Amino acid sequence: LMVARAQDRIRVADTLLQAGIPLALYGQGWPEIARFRPRARGVVSAGAPLRQVLREHKVVLHINRGCNVHPRVLEGFSAGGFVIARHDPTDDLPRETRDQLAIGRELHLFRTADEMIALVRRALQDEPWRRAGIQAAQARIKAQHTYRSRAEVVLEHLRRLLSAPAK
Numbered sequence: 001l002m003v004a005r006a007q008d009r010i011r012v013a014d015t016l017l018q019a020g021i022p023l024a025l026y027g028q029g030w031p032e033i034a035r036f037r038p039r040a041r042g043v044v045s046a047g048a049p050l051r052q053v054l055r056e057h058k059v060v061l062h063i064n065r066g067c068n069v070h071p072r073v074l075e076g077f078s079a080g081g082f083v084i085a086r087h088d089p090t091d092d093l094p095r096e097t098r099d100q101l102a103i104g105r106e107l108h109l110f111r112t113a114d115e116m117i118a119l120v121r122r123a124l125q126d127e128p129w130r131r132a133g134i135q136a137a138q139a140r141i142k143a144q145h146t147y148r149s150r151a152e153v154v155l156e157h158l159r160r161l162l163s164a165p166a167k
Contacts, residue, residue, distance in 0.1 A: 005065070012063050012086075013039075015113045021120055024057060054081035058130065059123045061116075066090055068097040068107065074145050077106075077137035082130045084119050087111045100144070106137040 006029065013036060016023050023039045030040035044050050054060055060076045062068065062085035076083040087109040091097035101107040110116040123130045143149060 008065075009063055012061065012116070015116070016120070019117045021117065021124075026053060050075070051079040054079040058082065059084055059120050061120075062086070064088075068109065069100045069145075073101075073107065074141050077134060078141055080134060080138075082123050082134050083137070084108050084110065084116070084123070086116070101137065101140055106133065106140050108133065 010033070013023060013025060017035070024041050025036055025039045026041050026044050028043060030036045031042075041053075044053050054076045060081040060083045062070065062073050062076070062083050064070055064072075064085070066088055068085045068088060068091050073083050073085060085107060088097075091103070091109060097103065097107070097109075103109055108119050110119055
C-alpha cells in the first residue's frame with residue numbers, strides 16, 4: 001500500500017506540474033525525485049509549524065484512499081487552510097463524508113485530474129470563494145467535529161440510555 005500511495009501522490013504532483021500550478025511538496029522522499037527537488041520543503045513538525053504550513057498555502061490537497069473525514073482535512077480547515085480532496089466512493093455512503101461536511105461548499109472533491117486543476121485554479125484566483133469555503137468548513141468542524149462537540153453527543157446518548165425505563 002505504501003508504494004501505491006507514493007505512486008499515486010507522484011501522479012498528482014506530475015499533473016499539477018504539467019498544468020503549471022505552483023507546487024510545494026512536504027514530507028519524505030520528494031528531494032530524491034529530480035523533477036520535484038526544487039519544490040520539496042521537507043518534513044513539517046506537528047503543532048504550530050504544521051498549522052503555519054496549512055495556513056500559508058492557497059490550497060492544501062488531501063490525497064488519501066478511503067477517508068475524506070480525515071484528521072488532516074479537519075486540521076487543515078481548522079488552521080485556516082483550504083482543503084481540496086479526491087473523491088472516494090465511501091464519501092457517498094450514509095454517515096460518511098457527505099453527512100459530515102457539505103460537499104461543494106465546505107469540502108470540494110474532485111474525481112478527475114481536470115476537476116482537480118479547475119478547483120485549484122479557482123482557489124488561486126477567487127479569494128472570496130476560497131475564504132467562504134474555509135469559513136463554512138470551520139463552522140461545521142467547530143459545531144460537530146471537535147472533541148467537545150463529539151463528547152456532547154456521547155453524553156446526550158448516555159443521558160437518553162440512562163433515563164430510559166429498565167427492561
